[in-house]
Amino acid sequence: xxxxxxxxxxxxxxxxxxxxxxxxxxxxxxxxxxxxxxxxxxxxxxxxxxxxxxxxxxxxxxxxxxxxxxxxxxxxxxxxxxxxxxxxxxxxxxxxxxxxxxxxxxxxxxxxxxxxxxxxxxxxxxxxxxxxxxxxxxxxxxxxxxxxxxxxxxxxxxxxxxxxxxxxxxxxxxxxxxxxxxxxxxxxxxxxxxxxxxxxxxxxxxxxxxxxxxxxxxxxxxxxxxxxxxxxxxxxxxxxxxxxxxxxxxxxxxxxxxxxxxxxxxxxxxxxxxxxxxxxxxxxxxxxxxxxxxxxxxxxxxxxxxxxxxxxxxxxxxxxxxxxxxxxxxxxxxxxxxxxxxxxxxxxxxxxxxxxxxxxxxxxxxxxxxxxxxxxxxxxxxxxxxxxxxxxxxxxxxxxxxxxxxxxxxxxxxxxxxxxxxxxxxxxxxxxxxxxxxxxxxxxxxxxxxxxxxxxxxxxxxxxxxxxxxxxxxxxx
Amino acid sequence: xxxxxxxxxxxxxxxxxxxxxxxxxxxxxxxxxxxxxxxxxxxxxxxxxxxxxxxxxxxxxxxxxxxxxxxxxxxxxxxxxxxxxxxxxxxxxxxxxxxxxxxxxxxxxxxxxxxxxxxxxxxxxxxxxxxxxxxxxxxxxxxxxxxxxxxxxxxxxxxxxxxxxxxxxxxxxxxxxxxxxxxxxxxxxxxxxxxxxxxxxxxxxxxxxxxxxxxxxxxxxxxxxxxxxxxxxxxxxxxxxxxxxxxxxxxxxxxxxxxxxxxxxxxxxxxxxxxxxxxxxxxxxxxxxxxxxxxxxxxxxxxxxxxxxxxxxxxxxxxxxxxxxxxxxxxxxxxxxxxxxxxxxxxxxxxxxxxxxxxxxxxxxxxxxxxxxxxxx
Ligand SMILES: Cc1cc2nc3c(=O)[nH]c(=O)nc-3n(C[C@H](O)[C@H](O)[C@@H](O)COP(=O)(O)OP(=O)(O)OC[C@H]3O[C@@H](n4cnc5c(N)ncnc54)[C@H](O)[C@@H]3O)c2cc1C
Ligand SMILES: Cc1cc2nc3c(=O)[nH]c(=O)nc-3n(C[C@H](O)[C@H](O)[C@H](O)COP(=O)(O)OP(=O)(O)OC[C@H]3O[C@@H](n4cnc5c(N)ncnc54)[C@H](O)[C@@H]3O)c2cc1C
Numbered sequence: 001x002x003x004x005x006x007x008x009x010x011x012x013x014x015x016x017x018x019x020x021x022x023x024x025x026x027x028x029x030x031x032x033x034x035x036x037x038x039x040x041x042x043x044x045x046x047x048x049x050x051x052x053x054x055x056x057x058x059x060x061x062x063x064x065x066x067x068x069x070x071x072x073x074x075x076x077x078x079x080x081x082x083x084x085x086x087x088x089x090x091x092x093x094x095x096x097x098x099x100x101x102x103x104x105x106x107x108x109x110x111x112x113x114x115x116x117x118x119x120x121x122x123x124x125x126x127x128x129x130x131x132x133x134x135x136x137x138x139x140x141x142x143x144x145x146x147x148x149x150x151x152x153x154x155x156x157x158x159x160x161x162x163x164x165x166x167x168x169x170x171x172x173x174x175x176x177x178x179x180x181x182x183x184x185x186x187x188x189x190x191x192x193x194x195x196x197x198x199x200x201x202x203x204x205x206x207x208x209x210x211x212x213x214x215x216x217x218x219x220x221x222x223x224x225x226x227x228x229x230x231x232x233x234x235x236x237x238x239x240x241x242x243x244x245x246x247x248x249x250x251x252x253x254x255x256x257x258x259x260x261x262x263x264x265x266x267x268x269x270x271x272x273x274x275x276x277x278x279x280x281x282x283x284x285x286x287x288x289x290x291x292x293x294x295x296x297x298x299x300x301x302x303x304x305x306x307x308x309x310x311x312x313x314x315x316x317x318x319x320x321x322x323x324x325x326x327x328x329x330x331x332x333x334x335x336x337x338x339x340x341x342x343x344x345x346x347x348x349x350x351x352x353x354x355x356x357x358x359x360x361x362x363x364x365x366x367x368x369x370x371x372x373x374x375x376x377x378x379x380x381x382x383x384x385x386x387x388x389x390x391x392x393x394x395x396x397x398x399x400x401x402x403x404x405x406x407x408x409x410x411x412x413x414x415x416x417x418x419x420x421x422x423x424x425x426x427x428x429x430x431x432x433x434x435x436x437x438x439x440x441x442x443x444x445x446x447x448x449x450x451x452x453x454x455x456x457x458x459x460x461x462x463x464x465x466x467x468x469x470x471x472x473x474x475x476x477x
Numbered sequence: 478x479x480x481x482x483x484x485x486x487x488x489x490x491x492x493x494x495x496x497x498x499x500x501x502x503x504x505x506x507x508x509x510x511x512x513x514x515x516x517x518x519x520x521x522x523x524x525x526x527x528x529x530x531x532x533x534x535x536x537x538x539x540x541x542x543x544x545x546x547x548x549x550x551x552x553x554x555x556x557x558x559x560x561x562x563x564x565x566x567x568x569x570x571x572x573x574x575x576x577x578x579x580x581x582x583x584x585x586x587x588x589x590x591x592x593x594x595x596x597x598x599x600x601x602x603x604x605x606x607x608x609x610x611x612x613x614x615x616x617x618x619x620x621x622x623x624x625x626x627x628x629x630x631x632x633x634x635x636x637x638x639x640x641x642x643x644x645x646x647x648x649x650x651x652x653x654x655x656x657x658x659x660x661x662x663x664x665x666x667x668x669x670x671x672x673x674x675x676x677x678x679x680x681x682x683x684x685x686x687x688x689x690x691x692x693x694x695x696x697x698x699x700x701x702x703x704x705x706x707x708x709x710x711x712x713x714x715x716x717x718x719x720x721x722x723x724x725x726x727x728x729x730x731x732x733x734x735x736x737x738x739x740x741x742x743x744x745x746x747x748x749x750x751x752x753x754x755x756x757x758x759x760x761x762x763x764x765x766x767x768x769x770x771x772x773x774x775x776x777x778x779x780x781x782x783x784x785x786x787x788x789x790x791x792x793x794x795x796x797x798x799x800x801x802x803x804x805x806x807x808x809x810x811x812x813x814x815x816x817x818x819x820x821x822x823x824x825x826x827x828x829x830x831x832x833x834x835x836x837x838x839x840x841x842x843x844x845x846x847x848x849x850x851x852x853x854x
Contacts, residue, residue, distance in 0.1 A: 197806075204635075205632060205636060251539070252657075255657075296709075299710065384626060421630045
């Protein structure tokens, strides 16, 4: 993975740039000590690291505007950062860039149950948004597995999803408004606690723009009343194909589960060894969760049981208690941790049409053997969002490169069957160079034109999303 | 304008459409079904999308549909109904309100981001739209999104195209995620509530866990809540709602057939079809809507639990001048072409937003040939 060479001119002006930042901000908000900037050298994609020129940690929208105004005047690139959990390298700095972290901006600004929204500063973590309204019977729906750590800032930038998005949608479907600071320091309000845009849907454009159009400092989020109850079932199958067919049948039958999660044998084995959730030893399993009153849950699960029965499940385990529900989710929730225990891994995120599941899983198995690296699959099956985890050994020379080559093959496969490179993690640097597989030059040009409008000098997170060759002339100008 | 005197282009393929736009030396008025003459009146040659028609892919097991932009909405709805599925956002039919004829098309629906009562729960048209192909103002074909339900690959131009009223590009193909049609539905109805009580009722209803998926208050003081789903669940939730909201007065519960016809009337703003006057569409913070209507005058139909107001006013009244600043925005949907020339149909934007909007139009349609000025303030 290549990053652009840092500008010698900017590196040469380092001291004066830092001094000017210090003049704008409280003393503790500017970090330039090389030991301390190391904390910002990477995000969740730890294979790539580079300390920034400096990191700044503003507390208000005004401070963010001042920082951006200054960096704009100085021609210094800025990389926005939330909690740094991106798996795509979205928050990876370059040596000539300033990291703008919103972690200190974590206040709840307004909660309004009559109008069903909450307004927060974007450094607030995902889980603590729900935490702020839970006691009153509400929740914020998008629930990335990283929700304890990740910030609303990163969720908006990546348009993050989670297990329960099958029913409630992803971030963009739950975002009502933002305060956005543009690269030249202009502050704009887009949307608010009402529905739909009056003019062009700029809110829809900003969500998922990976920190390239502006820095989001505040967000108005839709909150929902908590369901009366929820209950999962675990269904084991003797083959991936059968589990895939069962997913399709459940969807067709008119049940709308909140989540349908899929795990294959390698993943089941690894998590079982790690978390002892008591999963059956089978080829594939589904966790299906439904919501409602007890009677409603019984009715939906009855229907799911009937459908599953047509596919000869090796196991159908319906939770009878809160305890058992937790246990069913335990393995799924510790899948990433389990993988991390046994190996280094790379987590892919391509999405495919649900009908292609069996074929794609089979082909991934073949590719895994060809490249000699194990692949475990755990993913959101209801919406076709795959998460193949490629296991490798970072200490073994060449293994990372083999892993990346295998990853690229798998993502190309996703595109080939009618899917896409990333369903919820974003492009960042990780999938940047594969964009040409999914998009024609004209498609990328149309997207880059949007950045031209919001950030004409290409100073905001410039080396991400678009292949460096495609964005070169714009970044250079 | 006499349709006989204006040129009409009717491309049959995406390539022909691109060619037509590339060669255009004067403005084009983009026309799907011709059922939504909204915005600043257009004077260009008509560019019709009706020949770009047909469902390209429908996979019920994956809840996805892809179709060409000129496909009649009715054709799509029939295909979905045959599989027991539907578009989640309940698109409105503008014909009754705008007194137009013609066949609404998918492209027109997307370009208008047309969403009905279910928007409170299922989201807007833009939330179900998962992919687009379009031709921009230079005649270049662009695709964005795709046919899968979750996709964050690159910028979301899909959302940008929804609600852009043909001013950034002409859609040639659109892809949607779908929902299963419910087994049953019910409406809980209260009569004779004033708008303030009705709004409180709707706010309380939408706070419950019983999945109210539509909440409206009509000019004749009927207040309606809708639940949909499996029959037993519908009965249970309707019952719980009636009990919990009993302090607002006695309610009656209506069955599936009545529910369907009643909500079609709400969706299409039927109470205003035979009434004179201009019609405004106001998106607002729900709790502000009663006060806003009191200030505006006129007759109101509240949908989306009060988050959407359809307001009927005298002809040529500048509503925005009456209201001043408020948390939301107002669009003039039905008015004579004359009125739409001197009152901006789309809400004026603050300078920084207007600059972004202008910038986007300049990039996507540098020669200003696609519905030029339609959304201008
Ligand atoms: C009764 C009536 C009177 C009219 N009078 C005049 C007049 O006096 N002068 C005049 O210039 N025009 C007139 N028009 C045309 C009309 O105002 C414009 O063509 C246009 O604004 C509406 O297009 P439509 O009705 O076909 O929209 P619909 O097909 O209903 O579409 C709604 C919106 O989406 C856009 N759209 C439709 N399909 C696509 C697509 N595939 N991609 C992108 N955008 C799309 C349309 O441009 C329109 O903005 C009239 C139309 C009607 C029905
Ligand atoms: C174990 C694990 C599990 C995960 N599970 C999921 C999952 O289930 N679903 C999912 O979708 N993701 C998941 N992720 C990925 C990651 O958590 C999400 O992408 C998350 O939204 C990133 O948030 P963050 O605050 O950490 O952002 P960061 O990593 O700090 O930044 C992410 C991107 O957002 C930009 N950004 C940050 N702040 C701002 C701002 N204020 N304004 C504009 N742009 C900004 C950055 O420049 C960068 O491009 C997982 C990650 C891990 C490590």
